[in-house]
Structures are given as C-alpha cells and as structure tokens.
Amino acid sequence: MQCFETVEQLRSYLTEARRRQQSIGLVPTMGALHEGHLSLMRTAAAENDIVVASIFVNPTQFGPQEDLATYPRNLEKDARLAAQAGVTALFHPPVEEVYRSGNATWVEVVGSLTESLCGRSRPGHFRGVTTVVSRLFNIVQPDRAYFGQKDVQQVQVLKRMTQDLFFDIQLRVVPIVRENDGLAMSSRNAYLSDTERQAALILSRSLEEAKRIVKDGERDTAAIEAAVTAFIQKEELAVIDYVELVHPDDLMRREQLEAVGLLALAVRIGKTRLIDNTFLEVPACS
Amino acid sequence: MQCFETVEQLRSYLTEARRRQQSIGLVPTMGALHEGHLSLMRTAAAENDIVVASIFVNPTQFGPQEDLATYPRNLEKDARLAAQAGVTALFHPPVEEVYRSGNATWVEVVGSLTESLCGRSRPGHFRGVTTVVSRLFNIVQPDRAYFGQKDVQQVQVLKRMTQDLFFDIQLRVVPIVRENDGLAMSSRNAYLSDTERQAALILSRSLEEAKRIVKDGERDTAAIEAAVTAFIQKEELAVIDYVELVHPDDLMRREQLEAVGLLALAVRIGKTRLIDNTFLEVPACS
Numbered sequence: 001m002q003c004f005e006t007v008e009q010l011r012s013y014l015t016e017a018r019r020r021q022q023s024i025g026l027v028p029t030m031g032a033l034h035e036g037h038l039s040l041m042r043t044a045a046a047e048n049d050i051v052v053a054s055i056f057v058n059p060t061q062f063g064p065q066e067d068l069a070t071y072p073r074n075l076e077k078d079a080r081l082a083a084q085a086g087v088t089a090l091f092h093p094p095v096e097e098v099y100r101s102g103n104a105t106w107v108e109v110v111g112s113l114t115e116s117l118c119g120r121s122r123p124g125h126f127r128g129v130t131t132v133v134s135r136l137f138n139i140v141q142p143d144r145a146y147f148g149q150k151d152v153q154q155v156q157v158l159k160r161m162t163q164d165l166f167f168d169i170q171l172r173v174v175p176i177v178r179e180n181d182g183l184a185m186s187s188r189n190a191y192l193s194d195t196e197r198q199a200a201l202i203l204s205r206s207l208e209e210a211k212r213i214v215k216d217g218e219r220d221t222a223a224i225e226a227a228v229t230a231f232i233q234k235e236e237l238a239v240i241d242y243v244e245l246v247h248p249d250d251l252m253r254r255e256q257l258e259a260v261g262l263l264a265l266a267v268r269i270g271k272t273r274l275i276d277n278t279f280l281e282v283p284a285c286s
Numbered sequence: 287m288q289c290f291e292t293v294e295q296l297r298s299y300l301t302e303a304r305r306r307q308q309s310i311g312l313v314p315t316m317g318a319l320h321e322g323h324l325s326l327m328r329t330a331a332a333e334n335d336i337v338v339a340s341i342f343v344n345p346t347q348f349g350p351q352e353d354l355a356t357y358p359r360n361l362e363k364d365a366r367l368a369a370q371a372g373v374t375a376l377f378h379p380p381v382e383e384v385y386r387s388g389n390a391t392w393v394e395v396v397g398s399l400t401e402s403l404c405g406r407s408r409p410g411h412f413r414g415v416t417t418v419v420s421r422l423f424n425i426v427q428p429d430r431a432y433f434g435q436k437d438v439q440q441v442q443v444l445k446r447m448t449q450d451l452f453f454d455i456q457l458r459v460v461p462i463v464r465e466n467d468g469l470a471m472s473s474r475n476a477y478l479s480d481t482e483r484q485a486a487l488i489l490s491r492s493l494e495e496a497k498r499i500v501k502d503g504e505r506d507t508a509a510i511e512a513a514v515t516a517f518i519q520k521e522e523l524a525v526i527d528y529v530e531l532v533h534p535d536d537l538m539r540r541e542q543l544e545a546v547g548l549l550a551l552a553v554r555i556g557k558t559r560l561i562d563n564t565f566l567e568v569p570a571c572s
Contacts, residue, residue, distance in 0.1 A: 011454075015495065100449070102449075104396050104397045104399065104450060105393065105394070105396075105416070105446060105451055106393070106395075106396060107393050107394075107451070108391070108392050109390050110391075110392060114315075132392070135452050138451055138452040138453050152431040160388070160390055161391045162386075163386070164386070164391035165391055165393070165420055166421050168297075168424065168427065189518050
C-alpha cells in the first residue's frame with residue numbers, strides 16, 4: 001500500500017493507474033477504522049483494481065460544540081488495517097491540502113434530505129459532508145465510491161448530490177456491520193465507558209422491537225415512533241435526540257407505513273451521540 | 287458538427303473521443319452567439335481535438351426581475367455559427383435535462399468574489415453560474431474550458447471554484463471582443479435601439495478615459511472612480527449601477543492603485559444593463 005499526503009502525488013499515481021485501464025474505488029473515511037470501514041474496503045477491493053481510502057477528519061462537517069478536537073485518530077493502526085483490507089493507496093492529507101488558502105466554495109444539498117433527522121440537530125453537517133466529498137470525488141475521479149448504510153442520511157444526500165451534479169461515479173452502499181451483541185460499529189463507540197457500552201444496546205434493540213411491532217400489524221407512524229421512544233426511555237442513560245420513521249426517498253414522515261419505511265434514531269448515551277437505523281418492511285402477505 | 291440534447295447521448299460521444307485519446311475543450315454559452323463567443327470557440331478549436339459548445343439559457347442565474355423570458359434565442363443561426371467556428375459537438379439540453387426532478391444541489395462561492403460588483407445588484411446570480419458550470423464540467427469532463435474576459439467577475443468566481451473543488455480542468459480566459467467603435471460584444475446589445483446603441487459607447491469610452499487619467503499619474507481609487515462616474519454621467523441615457531476599481535484577485539477596493547487594478551462597470555442604457563471592464567496598469571517607468 002502506498003501513502004500520499006498531497007493531491008499532486010496521489011493524482012500522478014492515479015494517472016498511471018488510469019493509463020493501465022485500471023478501475024478505481026474510493027472509500028472516504030475519517031479514520032479510527034473499525035469493521036464497518038473494513039467492510040467497505042473489502043467490498044471496494046473485490047470490485048476494483050485500485051482502492052483509494054482517504055483518512056481525513058473533515059473540520060467543515062463538525063459543529064462548533066462537536067467533537068472535532070477529540071475525534072479518535074490513530075494513523076499507524078489505521079494504515080495497517082487498511083492494507084490488510086485491500087487498500088492500495090492511502091490518502092491522508094493535512095487540512096490545508098484539502099482546504100487551501102482562499103478556499104470559499106461550498107457544495108450544498110437543500111431541502112428535506114438535509115433538514116430532517118440529523119440535519120436538525122447538526123446544522124451545517126451535511127454541507128460539510130457534500131463539500132468534502134465533492135472535493136474527494138474530483139481529486140480521485142473514481143469509478144465507484146463506497147459508503148456505509150449506518151450513515152443512511154449521508155448516503156441519501158450524497159446520492160442526490162452525485163445525481164444532481166452529474167458526477168460520473170457509481171455510489172455503492174454497504175450494510176451496517178454490528179458487534180456480536182447488536183451495537184452498530186462506530187468510531188464514536190470508543191468514547192463509551194463499560195456501563196455506557198451496555199446501555200448503548202438500547203439502540204439496536206429498539207430497532208428489533210420496531211420490527212416486531214410492524215410484523216404484528218402496526219402501520220401508524222406515530223404509534224410506531226411512540227413505541228420505540230418508550231422502549232428507549234426504559235434505559236436511564238439514554239437521551240433521545242430523535243426517533244423518526246420516514247420515507248427512504250425524501251426522509252419525510254408519512255402518516256402510515258407503506259411498503260417500506262426507514263426508522264432512524266439518534267440517542268445520546270452520556271456525552272456520546274450514537275445513530276442507528278433499519279428499514280421496516282410491510283410483509284407482502286398478511 | 288453533431289448536436290445533442292441529452293447527457294447520455296453526449297457522454298457516449300465523449301467516451302468514444304476519450305478512447306481515441308482526443309483532448310476536449312468546453313465552451314459554455316447561453317446562445318445568441320456573437321464574435322465574443324466565436325473567439326472562444328476558435329481558440330478552443332485551436333487547442334483541442336474536440337470542441338463541445340453548450341447552449342443553455344440557465345434559469346438559476348437569472349433573478350426574478352431579470353430577462354430570462356426575453357433572453358435572445360436563435361438555435362438555428364447559433365448552430366451554423368458554431369460549426370463555422372470549429373465546434374464539433376453542440377450540447378443544447380432542455381432545462382429539465384440539466385435540472386432533473388428532485389434537483390436540490392447548489393455549488394456556491396462565498397465571500398468578496400461573489401458579494402462585490404455584480405454580486406450586489408444580482409443576488410444569487412453567481413450561485414446559479416457555479417451551479418450550472420459545475421454540472422457542465424462533470425457532464426463533459428473537458429481538459430480545458432473557455433470563458434470571456436468580458437465577464438471578469440464570473441471568470442474569477444469560476445477560477446476559485448475550479449481550484450477549491452479540485453476540478454481537473456484548465457480554465458482559459460479569452461480577451462474581450464469589441465465592435466469597431468469600441469462597444470463590447472454582448473448578446474444583450476440586441477436589446478438596444480439605435481439611439482441607445484450610440485449611448486452605450488459611453489462604457490468603453492469611459493474605460494479609455496480612465497487609462498488616460500492613470501497615465502497622467504492619478505493613483506487614488508476614489509478619484510479615478512469619481513472621474514469615470516462624471517464621464518459616464520455626461521451621457522443622458524446612462525444610469526450607473528456601479529463603477530469600481532478593485533484588486534483583480536479578490537475584487538475588493540484598495541485606497542491606491544498599485545501595479546494593476548481592475549476597473550469594472552455596470553451601466554443601464556434604457557432597460558438594458560451592460561457591463562464592461564479593463565485592467566489599469568501603473569507604468570513601470572514614470
């Protein structure tokens with residue numbers, strides 16, 4: 001695996017790859033790699049000749065009260081894991097390489113996709129995401145880019161951006177990877193104490209609870225959300241940011257669950273904000 | 287010359303061109319082609335194997351009170367002129383091809399580059415320009431893109447966008463083309479009556495006046511602007527939008543002219559808003 005800190009170096013590597021007609025996969029990450037990231041990398045390695053993984057803690061997607069300064073960083077370990085997962089080029093630029101002097105350009109998706117769910121509690125977050133991902137898309141010009149279903153709203157926003165701006169890139173979405181006990185993998189899990197780690201199981205368990213309720217016939221959005229909310233509130237350490245059942249396409253609520261809905265959660269466990277989600281499907285036969 | 291209305295058709299043509307290792311030049315226009323556009327196209331033809339010209343009256347760069355509906359359109363004549371100027375592919379998409387259903391993504395340069403000069407009197411204009419040009423850049427993925435110095439602020443904004451977002455595209459800026467009597471070529475000149483056409487000469491003449499003043503030793507920004515303003519006001523049909531002497535890099539005013547400044551004008555002649563500009567250079571020897 002080769003490592004690059006500058007756009008120029010990475011580009012000359014990629015120009016060579018393109019000359020050899022090699023396909024290029026991109027896995028954008030903020031580092032602190034876990035099995036979720038590695039699953040993206042392995043998928044990318046299976047589908048492309050070259051896999052570029054970026055490790056860049058992007059300042060523009062953090063709010064002023066958020067955890068930019070403390071976000072876990074461990075480049076040496078990340079590099080070892082990435083190489084094992086099939087990454088051929090690691091791009092680890094300093095902030096001033098991606099946001100150069102005089103930088104003033106933003107890419108923004110407006111409307112329900114960025115105003116709902118995490119958009120409400122993290123204003124500006126998705127503007128930071130689309131701004132950095134559009135830069136990475138242009139730097140790497142990959143054939144395919146890989147994102148995790150865990151960040152489902154990010155996926156929907158980036159799909160919209162890719163389509164609207166005509167990026168000639170295929171977005172590939174990889175399923176959530178969970179610990180054995182159900183906790184969705186996240187770099188922020190590292191913040192949790194043992195007690196909090198146990199309490200955090202309430203997220204995935206509440207999604208299972210929702211599936212049971214729907215299987216039992218409930219179709220009313222408010223009723224499903226209320227049941228999930230009550231379930232989570234039984235955990236003393238949990239403070240709900242949102243529990244919402246929305247349509248997967250526009251991330252807006254409907255009165256009734258039809259065909260398939262997206263149940264998305266953001267819950268604070270102590271100081272750590274965690275997210276999780278699942279699709280709720282109405283059985284074809286009832 | 288081949289003509290395309292859809293992104294898909296144009297892309298399959300361009301994929302073939304790239305397979306043959308042909309270089310691609312892009313000339314984005316809103317049609318109503320004049321010698322200024324044709325100069326861009328001829329330059330592009332001299333520097334590239336393939337020249338794509340787009341003709342697209344972009345609704346997002348017009349304000350609600352502006353001339354979107356009446357903007358001159360003449361595709362048949364434009365196509366003939368473009369072919370003669372060396373264009374190999376004409377891209378003439380309907381609005382709903384560039385802004386598809388569900389479109390919600392904007393590209394925006396913020397700060398002095400878009401807030402000064404035309405940014406003040408045309409809020410949202412440059413956001414529309416960067417949004418459509420980023421789409422065209424991704425659709426065509428040219429090696430070089432051509433813009434006219436007449437739209438000097440647009441040039442500076444697009445240079446910023448290209449650099450910030452790492453578009454792998456060389457921006458080429460082509461000098462202003464003028465009528466024999468000095469009037470800068472513009473599609474909007476078609477709006478002028480004979481009397482207005484004569485009055486419109488005040489723009490280019492005032493730029494010549496400014497050059498004389500600077501040659502005579504004036505360096506004070508306010509004094510140069512005041513002299514140009516007074517000169518324009520002698521023309522009864524002229525209503526000044528702005529007269530500003532700014533630094534070419536950030537488009538912000540300085541107290542004194544040093545080395546080189548950009549003198550930019552927007553003036554209404556009747557209902558028609560015209561722009562013009564020139565660089566003012568301080569002589570190396572005095």
